[in-house]
Amino acid sequence: MRKLLLLSCSTIHGSGFLEYAREYIYEFFTKNGVKEVLFVPYANVESLEAYTGKVRKELTKWGFKVTGLNEVSNPIEAVGAAQCIFIGGGNTFLLLKRLQEGNLLEAIRKRVLQDGVPYLGSSAGTNVATASINTTNDMPIVHCESFEALSLVPFNINPHYIDSPPDTKHMGETRETRLNEFHALPTSKPPVLGLREGTFLHVRGDIATIGGIYPARLFIQGKETTEVPSGSDLSYLLKQ
Amino acid sequence: MRKLLLLSCSTIHGSGFLEYAREYIYEFFTKNGVKEVLFVPYANVESLEAYTGKVRKELTKWGFKVTGLNEVSNPIEAVGAAQCIFIGGGNTFLLLKRLQEGNLLEAIRKRVLQDGVPYLGSSAGTNVATASINTTNDMPIVHCESFEALSLVPFNINPHYIDSPPDTKHMGETRETRLNEFHALPTSKPPVLGLREGTFLHVRGDIATIGGIYPARLFIQGKETTEVPSGSDLSYLLKQ
Numbered sequence: 001m002r003k004l005l006l007l008s009c010s011t012i013h014g015s016g017f018l019e020y021a022r023e024y025i026y027e028f029f030t031k032n033g034v035k036e037v038l039f040v041p042y043a044n045v046e047s048l049e050a051y052t053g054k055v056r057k058e059l060t061k062w063g064f065k066v067t068g069l070n071e072v073s074n075p076i077e078a079v080g081a082a083q084c085i086f087i088g089g090g091n092t093f094l095l096l097k098r099l100q101e102g103n104l105l106e107a108i109r110k111r112v113l114q115d116g117v118p119y120l121g122s123s124a125g126t127n128v129a130t131a132s133i134n135t136t137n138d139m140p141i142v143h144c145e146s147f148e149a150l151s152l153v154p155f156n157i158n159p160h161y162i163d164s165p166p167d168t169k170h171m172g173e174t175r176e177t178r179l180n181e182f183h184a185l186p187t188s189k190p191p192v193l194g195l196r197e198g199t200f201l202h203v204r205g206d207i208a209t210i211g212g213i214y215p216a217r218l219f220i221q222g223k224e225t226t227e228v229p230s231g232s233d234l235s236y237l238l239k240q
Numbered sequence: 241m242r243k244l245l246l247l248s249c250s251t252i253h254g255s256g257f258l259e260y261a262r263e264y265i266y267e268f269f270t271k272n273g274v275k276e277v278l279f280v281p282y283a284n285v286e287s288l289e290a291y292t293g294k295v296r297k298e299l300t301k302w303g304f305k306v307t308g309l310n311e312v313s314n315p316i317e318a319v320g321a322a323q324c325i326f327i328g329g330g331n332t333f334l335l336l337k338r339l340q341e342g343n344l345l346e347a348i349r350k351r352v353l354q355d356g357v358p359y360l361g362s363s364a365g366t367n368v369a370t371a372s373i374n375t376t377n378d379m380p381i382v383h384c385e386s387f388e389a390l391s392l393v394p395f396n397i398n399p400h401y402i403d404s405p406p407d408t409k410h411m412g413e414t415r416e417t418r419l420n421e422f423h424a425l426p427t428s429k430p431p432v433l434g435l436r437e438g439t440f441l442h443v444r445g446d447i448a449t450i451g452g453i454y455p456a457r458l459f460i461q462g463k464e465t466t467e468v469p470s471g472s473d474l475s476y477l478l479k480q
């Protein structure tokens with residue numbers, strides 16, 4: 001059974017790394033019998049070692065063991081043996097490219113969807129859990145052979161979703177405009193769930209629920225955009 | 241001789257479409273003997289016809305004739321015969337993909353660099369004039385086979401450059417952080433010129449100058465980021 005916890009971000013303003021989500025992550029891990037986490041630091045531009053170290057420091061305090069995918073000799077084997085997979089944030093293009101180059105997408109997908117291995121994603125790690133990275137906010141600093149992602153859910157997510165400031169003088173597109181551009185394309189495009197910082201999507205089998213601090217914002221091609229309060233059931237989005 | 245006018249954007253706050261840049265564009269066209277403009281509306285997600293119409297309406301008032309690349313039966317021939325090429329803003333990925341699919345990159349590049357056809361770019365049209373679209377702000381709503389662009393200059397530009405608001409609670413990366421991520425990659429990356437809205441780069445042969453309302457911001461891999469006042473000579477960036 002599919003078990004996903006997809007966070008908008010790892011940190012919210014005024015709070016430490018993963019701190020705001022500690023309760024949700026702790027519950028997600030313990031309910032699913034997780035004691036060891038395989039962490040994927042590939043989205044980090046600067047240092048895979050430092051990023052894994054930062055995650056290990058935090059999760060160890062909470063009582064979980066962390067292995068970084070950068071620390072194993074055979075990443076595909078490590079995915080095959082993982083008890084839980086956590087993909088962290090950074091740059092989504094760099095993350096997807098490294099997953100493609102390591103032939104890891106199919107391996108991770110199989111583990112999560114067929115074997116029921118719990119998947120925790122944050123920011124870029126949430127983007128790659130969805131149908132594609134077409135709705136990432138990141139700068140395309142590296143090229144990817146395709147934008148198709150893990151498709152653990154059949155729609156897209158926009159993490160770090162942000163409302164347009166009412167008084168801006170900046171003419172660059174707002175987040176809403178950018179997402180509407182995706183749906184203005186002449187081809188059929190999946191829904192996009194905008195997750196404000198502090199908000200997450202929890203999926204257990206065929207049940208999807210919004211959680212966290214704020215409502216989510218749901219964009220469906222050809223339909224009016226709607227606000228989805230925390231606690232809402234979005235299971236119907238899984239049936240595409 | 242290469243003749244480029246690369247605008248950060250087509251519109252600034254509180255001003256009409258192209259209005260703020262009228263003086264610069266008018267001078268660029270008349271100094272170079274331009275009477276007819278071939279407009280490339282490909283970055284527009286919604287309607288190529290409407291976009292060309294909007295540009296025609298404005299430039300006709302200024303005394304220039306406009307043909308849209310969407311209005312000709314053979315785009316490559318039209319590029320070959322163009323007196324001036326103007327690529328407008330919208331979504332950079334969509335623009336580059338359409339240029340790639342139409343085999344237009346090499347045709348435009350040849351016209352501008354070999355034949356000295358004046359090139360006007362705005363926003364996405366400025367992005368594609370540079371080495372690559374790796375530093376676009378746009379959402380990757382469509383996939384491109386490559387991010388390499390026209391390379392009319394040997395560096396990158398970030399249009400709509402915006403300083404980080406001092407009081408934000410949002411944790412998504414600032415523009416500066418995003419550009420630093422590009423340069424943090426382990427491979428050699430070209431400089432990136434951040435053009436604030438209302439600012440432009442003018443290139444005539446081997447002379448490059450910053451113009452417009454604000455200073456530009458120059459990012460060079462491994463070096464301190466600097467402010468470049470309007471009027472500054474950046475010709476040394478052309479020699480890479």
Ligand SMILES: [Ca+2]
Pocket residue numbers: 089090091092123124138413
């Ligand atoms: Ca990011």
Ligand SMILES: [Ca+2]
Pocket residue numbers: 173329330331332363364378
């Ligand atoms: Ca744009």
